[in-house]
Amino acid sequence: MSRTTRCRVCNGTVTEFFDFRRQPLSDCFLAPGSAVEKEFFFRLAIGVCAECSMVQLMEEVPRENMFHEDYPYHSSGSAYMRAHFEQFAKRLISTELTGDSPFFVEIGCNDGIMLRALADAGVPSLGVDPSGVADLAAAKGLRVRKSFFEDATAQEILEADGPADVIYAANTLCHIPYIGSVLSGVTKLLAPGGVFVFEDPYLGDIVERTSFDQIYDEHFFLFSARSVRFMAARHGLELVDVERLPVHGGEVRYTLAHRGARQPSPAVAELLAEEERRKISDLPTLEKFGENVQKICKDLTTLLLDLKSSGKRVVGYGATAKSSVVTNFCGIGPELVEFVSDITPSKQGRLTPGVHIPVRPHEEFSAAYPDYALLFAWNHAEEIMEKEQEFRAAGGKWIMYVPDVRVV
Numbered sequence: 001m002s003r004t005t006r007c008r009v010c011n012g013t014v015t016e017f018f019d020f021r022r023q024p025l026s027d028c029f030l031a032p033g034s035a036v037e038k039e040f041f042f043r044l045a046i047g048v049c050a051e052c053s054m055v056q057l058m059e060e061v062p063r064e065n066m067f068h069e070d071y072p073y074h075s076s077g078s079a080y081m082r083a084h085f086e087q088f089a090k091r092l093i094s095t096e097l098t099g100d101s102p103f104f105v106e107i108g109c110n111d112g113i114m115l116r117a118l119a120d121a122g123v124p125s126l127g128v129d130p131s132g133v134a135d136l137a138a139a140k141g142l143r144v145r146k147s148f149f150e151d152a153t154a155q156e157i158l159e160a161d162g163p164a165d166v167i168y169a170a171n172t173l174c175h176i177p178y179i180g181s182v183l184s185g186v187t188k189l190l191a192p193g194g195v196f197v198f199e200d201p202y203l204g205d206i207v208e209r210t211s212f213d214q215i216y217d218e219h220f221f222l223f224s225a226r227s228v229r230f231m232a233a234r235h236g237l238e239l240v241d242v243e244r245l246p247v248h249g250g251e252v253r254y255t256l257a258h259r260g261a262r263q264p265s266p267a268v269a270e271l272l273a274e275e276e277r278r279k280i281s282d283l284p285t286l287e288k289f290g291e292n293v294q295k296i297c298k299d300l301t302t303l304l305l306d307l308k309s310s311g312k313r314v315v316g317y318g319a320t321a322k323s324s325v326v327t328n329f330c331g332i333g334p335e336l337v338e339f340v341s342d343i344t345p346s347k348q349g350r351l352t353p354g355v356h357i358p359v360r361p362h363e364e365f366s367a368a369y370p371d372y373a374l375l376f377a378w379n380h381a382e383e384i385m386e387k388e389q390e391f392r393a394a395g396g397k398w399i400m401y402v403p404d405v406r407v408v
Helices: 079-095 113-120 134-139 151-161 179-189 203-209 225-233 266-278 283-309 321-330 362-367 378-387 389-393
Strands: 004-006 013-024 041-049 055-057 104-107 125-128 164-170 190-201 237-245 251-258 314-317 372-375 397-400
Touching: 013 283, 013 321, 079 113, 079 164, 079 378, 104 113, 113 125, 125 151, 151 179, 164 179, 179 190, 179 225, 179 237, 190 203, 190 237, 203 266, 203 283, 225 237, 225 251, 225 266, 237 266, 283 314, 283 321, 283 397, 362 389, 372 378, 378 389, 378 397
Parallel strands: 104 125, 104 164, 164 190, 314 372, 372 397
Antiparallel strands: 004 013, 013 041, 041 055, 190 251, 237 251
């Protein structure tokens, strides 16, 4: 019998379609010698709501366990992502932030790429982020409120600063199970002619590419145009534009406005029609996705076992949150992957969540190239492979697992 729970958007029935079993916190990298018996685990399972079609986790991890002082992800770590945010900041400045005294609010500002670009253009801005990485933004002289964004937060910002012309969130909204409070706050804080723009991993791309590692503790929701439109309407907002993005393996940038304030672009109807044609939120489609996940996991572990038996060295590349799902669900530990190379100082010298593969600086990767590199950061493949041409010249090969397992 299928497991069910209540939808966090509409209180409808959510039916489970895949279980990734016992998983650790994806960004909790352990110091060697730490009390591993105290490591936090939860059941990572995912389902779809029969009423509003929102795909979501079946169980919620307390937000304080994930977004805290030691949160390790830095947006500015990728030159590609820096350019992505800076370009969009320029677009907002020329289209939405053109008034005499525009005001920009970013939910989940991280280390401040967007805030920096707007501040340099003289746009008054505020970042809202509860994690320790927000201190890096503040250290740059950017204005940051270190807290979770919800209805009460929005009211306080409104009273202090007035309404926002643009509220923006990148790879943040999908993290927030208490989405109703967030959208209530957005409705309250957003100026009558303003826009709420957010970009997150797209369910359609995840299903098409079987990029199952996009499903982890921090990604509570997997959005589609259909589910976002339904969710927005419950809070007096309207989906007025969508834009497909190539970043992070496929995202959509959604634009919401107060109901009736703007004419929806043709792109909205086009994406809704495509989703209906592909049936991306239908339970049979999602169950087939689960079958594809199982095949990828089997193929990947078989390849790694074969390489080990033939004496080949395999090293992981990119200690990403996504890699935690792959290694734990597929049972890939240090016996198959020697270590994981990562450029983030706060992760180096630690162990990956759950399976405890050592994380080492990039210098150890380049000092003695392995035979194969398992690319966990596959969403940055083009940027990484351009950077790692010497690895390829030395005979090194990349192992990919999205959309299928292959050696390149």
